[in-house]
Amino acid sequence: MTTHDDWVKRDAAVLWHGFTQMSTYADNTPLIIERAEGRELIDVDGNRYLDAISSLWVTTLGHRVPELDDALREQIDRIAHSTLLGNGNVAAIQLAEELAPLLPVDRPHLLFASDGAAAVEQALKIAFQYWVNQGVAGKRTYLAFGGAYHGDTIGSLSVGAGGFGTDLYDPLRFPVLRAPDVDAPGAFDTAIAMVHEHADKLAAVVIEPLVQGAAGMRLSPAADVARLGEACRKAGVLLIADEVATGFGRTGTLFASQQCHLSPDLMCLGKGLTGGYLPMAATVASGAVFDAFLGPDLSEFTLYHGHSFSGNALCAAVARRHLQLLKEWDVLANVNDRSYQLGVRLDTEIAPITAVRQVRQQGLMVGVELWPPTDGLRWGRRVCAEAVRRGVLLRPLGDVVVLMPILTSTAPEIDRIVDVLGASIDAVSNDR
Numbered sequence: 447m448t449t450h451d452d453w454v455k456r457d458a459a460v461l462w463h464g465f466t467q468m469s470t471y472a473d474n475t476p477l478i479i480e481r482a483e484g485r486e487l488i489d490v491d492g493n494r495y496l497d498a499i500s501s502l503w504v505t506t507l508g509h510r511v512p513e514l515d516d517a518l519r520e521q522i523d524r525i526a527h528s529t530l531l532g533n534g535n536v537a538a539i540q541l542a543e544e545l546a547p548l549l550p551v552d553r554p555h556l557l558f559a560s561d562g563a564a565a566v567e568q569a570l571k572i573a574f575q576y577w578v579n580q581g582v583a584g585k586r587t588y589l590a591f592g593g594a595y596h597g598d599t600i601g602s603l604s605v606g607a608g609g610f611g612t613d614l615y616d617p618l619r620f621p622v623l624r625a626p627d628v629d630a631p632g633a634f635d636t637a638i639a640m641v642h643e644h645a646d647k648l649a650a651v652v653i654e655p656l657v658q659g660a661a662g663m664r665l666s667p668a669a670d671v672a673r674l675g676e677a678c679r680k681a682g683v684l685l686i687a688d689e690v691a692t693g694f695g696r697t698g699t700l701f702a703s704q705q706c707h708l709s710p711d712l713m714c715l716g717k718g719l720t721g722g723y724l725p726m727a728a729t730v731a732s733g734a735v736f737d738a739f740l741g742p743d744l745s746e747f748t749l750y751h752g753h754s755f756s757g758n759a760l761c762a763a764v765a766r767r768h769l770q771l772l773k774e775w776d777v778l779a780n781v782n783d784r785s786y787q788l789g790v791r792l793d794t795e796i797a798p799i800t801a802v803r804q805v806r807q808q809g810l811m812v813g814v815e816l817w818p819p820t821d822g823l824r825w826g827r828r829v830c831a832e833a834v835r836r837g838v839l840l841r842p843l844g845d846v847v848v849l850m851p852i853l854t855s856t857a858p859e860i861d862r863i864v865d866v867l868g869a870s871i872d873a874v875s876n877d878r
C-alpha cells in the first residue's frame with residue numbers, strides 16, 4: 447500500500463467530507479495534501495499540484511505567504527482569542543478600521559463570524575429586525591435570484607435556489623420570492639418589477655453581484671445590478687450584496703459592488719477575507735441600518751445574535767496584513783493582466799472546442815461549461831480528474847469546470863492551466 451492509499455484509508459475511517467459521497471470517496475482518488483509552496487499544493491507522496499481553484503475559492507495571495515505567516519506568529523505572542531460579545535479586542539478593531547474605508551458601504555459597521563453562510567444568516571436577521579425596530583410591519587420576506595447560492599445553513603439555504611441535491615431540505619426552507627435566473631432574458635426587469643410590486647412584504651433583496659459563483663459562474667451585467675440597487679432604494683427595500691465569493695479582488699476590483707456602482711445596505715464577506723488562511727467572515731451594515739438598532743440598554747432594539755469566535759484575533763491579524771499586502775503588491779493590477787491573458791487564451795483555444803458549450807469569465811473567476819453529447823457522462827468530473835493527473839488541481843460544478851487561479855498567479859502559470867485544461871478536455875471528449 448502506498449503512503450497515499452494509507453492516508454485515504456485513515457481519512458475515510460474518521461472524516462466526513464462535505465458534498466462528498468463517502469462510500470465512493472476513496473475510489474475517486476482524492477488528494478491528501480500535506481503542505482504547500484507558493485501556489486502549489488504538495489501531497490503525502492511529494493507530488494505537486496498547481497492550485498487552480500484557490501483551495502475552493504478562498505486563497506488570494508498564495509499558500510505560506512511569509513508576511514501572512516509572520517502576522518499570525520506576531521499575533522499568537524499576544525493573544526489568540528477573546529470574545530467580542532460585550533467586549534473588544536485590539537486586533538478586530540484594527541482590522542475593522544482598515545477595512546472600513548475600502549468598503550462600498552456608507553458608514554460601515556462590521557459584525558464578524560466564521561463562515562460565509564453565517565455572514566449571510568446575520569444579514570438576513572439584521573434586515574428582518576431593521577424593519578421591526580422601526581415599527582414597520584409586514585416586511586418579512588426576501589427576494590433572491592434563480593441559481594443563487596448563499597451557503598448551507600437553513601437561512602442561507604432558503605435564499606439559495608436549491609440544487610446540488612439540497613432540494614431535499616425544501617420542507618425546512620422558509621419561502622422567499624424568486625426572481626428568474628440572472629442570465630435569463632429580461633431577468634432584471636422582472637426582478638425590479640417584483641421589488642416594486644412586493645415592496646411592502648420585502649425586508650431585503652439578496653444578490654451575488656456580477657457573478658453567481660456556485661451556479662457555475664453565471665454573469666450579470668453591472669448596469670442591471672446597478673438598476674436593481676436603485677430600485678431597492680426607491681422602493682424602500684434593503685439590498686444585501688453577498689460578496690463572499692466575489693470579494694477581495696476576484697472580479698478585478700476589490701469588491702464587485704464597485705463595478706456595479708452599488709452601495710449595499712448590507713454586505714457579506716468571507717472566503718478571501720483572511721487571504722484564505724483562516725475561517726473568518728463578516729456582515730457589513732451601513733450606518734443607517736446600524737442606527738436602527740440603537741436604543742436603551744438591554745432593549746428589544748438590540749441585535750441578539752453572536753458567534754463564539756466572532757472577531758478572533760488570529761484571523762483578524764492575518765486579515766489585516768492581507769489587506770495591506772493587496773495594496774503593497776498591487777494585486778489588482780495582476781488580476782487584470784492575468785484575467786486579460788486568460789480571456790484571450792480561453793477565447794482562442796478553449797471556446798472553439800466542440801466539447802465546450804460556453805466560457806464565462808469575470809476577472810479571475812471562470813466557468814468553462816462542457817457540452818457532453820449525452821447526459822450522465824460526468825465530463826466535468828472526468829476532465830478535472832485528467833487535469834489533476836497532469837498536475838493542475840481543478841474541481842467541477844456539474845459539467846462546468848471552474849478556474850479560480852490564485853490572484854498572484856504568473857503568466858506561465860495561467861498558460862499552464864489553459865494547456866492542461868485543453869489537453870484534459872481533448873482526452874475526455876475523444877474517449878467515447
Ligand SMILES: *Cc1c(COP(=O)(O)O)cnc(C)c1O
Nearest residue numbers: 561562563595596597659690691
Ligand atoms: C461560498 C459562498 C457562501 C458560503 O460561505 P461558507 O464560508 O462556505 O459558508 C456564501 N455565499 C457565496 C456567494 C459563496 O460563494
